Amino acid sequence: MIKPLRFWSTLVISVALSLSTFAQADDVKNHRPNNGPLVAKYRQTLLNRFLTYTTYNSQSSNDQDITPEQIETANKLYKEIKQFGFPTTLTEHYYIYVEVPSNVSYPTPVLGFSSHYDTTPDVAGQNIKANVILKYNGEPIVLKNGHVLDFNSDPYLQQMIGKTIITSDGTTMLSGDDKAGVSIMVTLLQTLAENPSIKHGKVQVVITPNEDVGRSADYIEETPYRPDIAYDFDGKVNGEVTVGNFNAEKVIYRVKGVNGHQSHAAENGYRNAWAPACELGAACAKEEWLPNKSTGTQGYAELHHMNMVNGQMSEAELDFRLRSFRQSEIDQWKEYAQKQANQIARKYDVQIERQVFKQYQNVAENIHPQARALANSALIRAGVTPRFQEERAGTTASMLMLKLGNGAYTIFTGQQNAHNFTEWLSEEDMFKSYWVALNMVDEAVALRQPDTPALQLPVERRLHPAEK
Ligand SMILES: [Zn+2]
Structure with missing residues (x-):
């Protein structure tokens, strides 16, 4: 049996995270660095940030336009993000928009990232106490109230042996959906702020409320969020990229x-x-x-x-x-x-x-022609095998698609078993997802558009495989 460490005691433990993956060779074909040494510096920051966010109560509600808990969380995130010095807006509907201005002299496509800070009202989600399990040994994980995580219920756990995973204590969900995505987003902004030598085009970030009650697109605004190529950070297993939906x-x-x-x-x-x-x-x-x-x-x-x-x-x-x-x-x-x-x-x-x-729209019906290749390259450069898949449901991106008319792919974040007392997170997958996001930034800046204003890039309807 695993005796999970308590969150606060874990924060002071220096996590022995595997460094082997950082030593990968640079992307020879593209002559671009794989960002390994840079992202390694932020790995612990990312985990600490995630653990802090799990303590923020942010459940949405089917009966309220916005909950007091969401307002409090939005205010905290806004204050934190504003410190990075990029134009940041908190709207009256508690959407957070950040715009990272381009630092290159030529036009590039505008890159967009989205995630949501609310958590589901369907499972207990106040006063979450995260448990960090270092070097998971493969034994069943026994949580409070009789909840158990093991290989039967979660075959993916078998791949976590020796790695760091995070669970709740069993009395609540963990809220990795989508605090993992928010942690990735904020750490990416921190990375760009602290490393001005990273070349990037314009990057727009939106962090929304009310996703888990199906209303994340209700008050999205086009002026602060109108990317050419967009990705939603709210997916699950390492490598998964959702490229189509109902x-x-x-x-x-x-x-x-x-x-x-x-x-x-x-x-x-x-x-x-x-x-x-x-x-x-x-x-x-x-x-x-x-x-x-x-x-x-x-x-x-x-x-x-x-x-x-x-x-x-x-x-x-x-x-x-x-x-x-x-x-x-x-x-x-x-x-x-x-x-x-x-x-x-x-x-x-x-x-x-x-x-x-x-209700929602297939993101594949209007997606930037470079979105897939860009994601593919960003994943491979982070040592991740891309697994493009179709979702027989809707995604946040599909709700944004209906509102904005442009599709986005959904990227894995490491969250598992969302909306459950046995929800857990793979620290390594979350880290890889952050790495992918940073790679996307320099993939996008490489898509020079010398003669085309970024907002008028051609967007073609991607044919579904079955239509070809
Ligand atoms: Zn979500």
């Missing part, structure tokens, strides 16, 4: 019959909504659209729920959820469903109204 729409059909007494329907025109609603639901349940067998990049359409409105038999609501990597499939479904709705409305002499809500 488009998501919610379609509500409201079937409106006529109120009256059933016994005299022939005379008073009473129309029940039940039969037309069921018929519409059934018509839209084509087998190839059901989620039942949907895998990979195959989308689905699902009747999420159907109910009678206000207990009235004359009014019914059908709530459909559409998910697809290709917007064209969603559009086809909507066209088909609308035809059915029109026919059914005529048949039953009822009204059928539709409302469409766009």
Whole structure:
């Protein structure tokens, strides 16, 4: 059994972090340094910063625009970041924007990084006490309240033997989602501030509230955050880069019959909504659209729920959820469903109204042509094997995509088991992610755009593999 060290006692222990990875040869092909010696200097700072942030209460809430805990955290982060001397803004909606001005004389694409400081309201998340486990020995980790982390529940732990991992004490989550991303962002800003010899183009950072309640894009502003190439730091395992996700729409059909007494329907025109609603639901349940067998990049359409409105038999609501990597499939479904709705409305002499809500968008539908190559190179130079993947869900980047119209890839940060008492963090993965971010800065500055103003760089729609 592991007896986890308490956080405060750990802070004074000099962590014996492996230095072997820093000795990698420079990127010979690109004649660029791999930043190893520089990032090594900030490894302990990054870990200490993360541990400090875990003590900040920052849970968001489904019922509040912003929670007092988020306000307090935003203020602390703003104060800390402002010290680095870059233009920093804390907005009335508690978004933090930082703009690092370019220090080269030629135009380069604007690089953007995002992360979120709020934590989920779904798991206890106040007064978090992080446990640092140095040189993990592979034994099951027993936390308070009977929570156990072991190879069965977390096969990835097997790769952590001998490394540093951080857990909660079991009474709360850890809040690595997304304090890892925020720690990476702030340490990157510190690195750029303290090392003016690093050449970089314009870098924009946004740290948002309310991500874990699905509202991180609600008050995002284009003026302070309009990057050409953007990455969201909120992913999980070492090497993972999320390059695509579902488009998501919610379609509500409201079937409106006529109120009256059933016994005299022939005379008073009473129309029940039940039969037309069921018929519409059934018509839209084509087998190839059901989620039942949907895998990979195959989308689905699902009747999420159907109910009678206000207990009235004359009014019914059908709530459909559409998910697809290709917007064209969603559009086809909507066209088909609308035809059915029109026919059914005529048949039953009822009204059928539709409302469409766009929820999030596939980042691959509008991504900078260099975004993938840049990420690939930044990972490889940090000694990380890139694993590009598609997510059968939404990401923060996909919510920003809907609002800003530009996609971003989601980069791993080392967080594991988010929204759980057994949440944990790989210190090495978080460090590698920070290293990747710094590499991205000098990858972007190498993309010289001598004749093109940065904001007018061509952006092409990346075809999904299945469309090629
Ligand atoms: Zn997150």
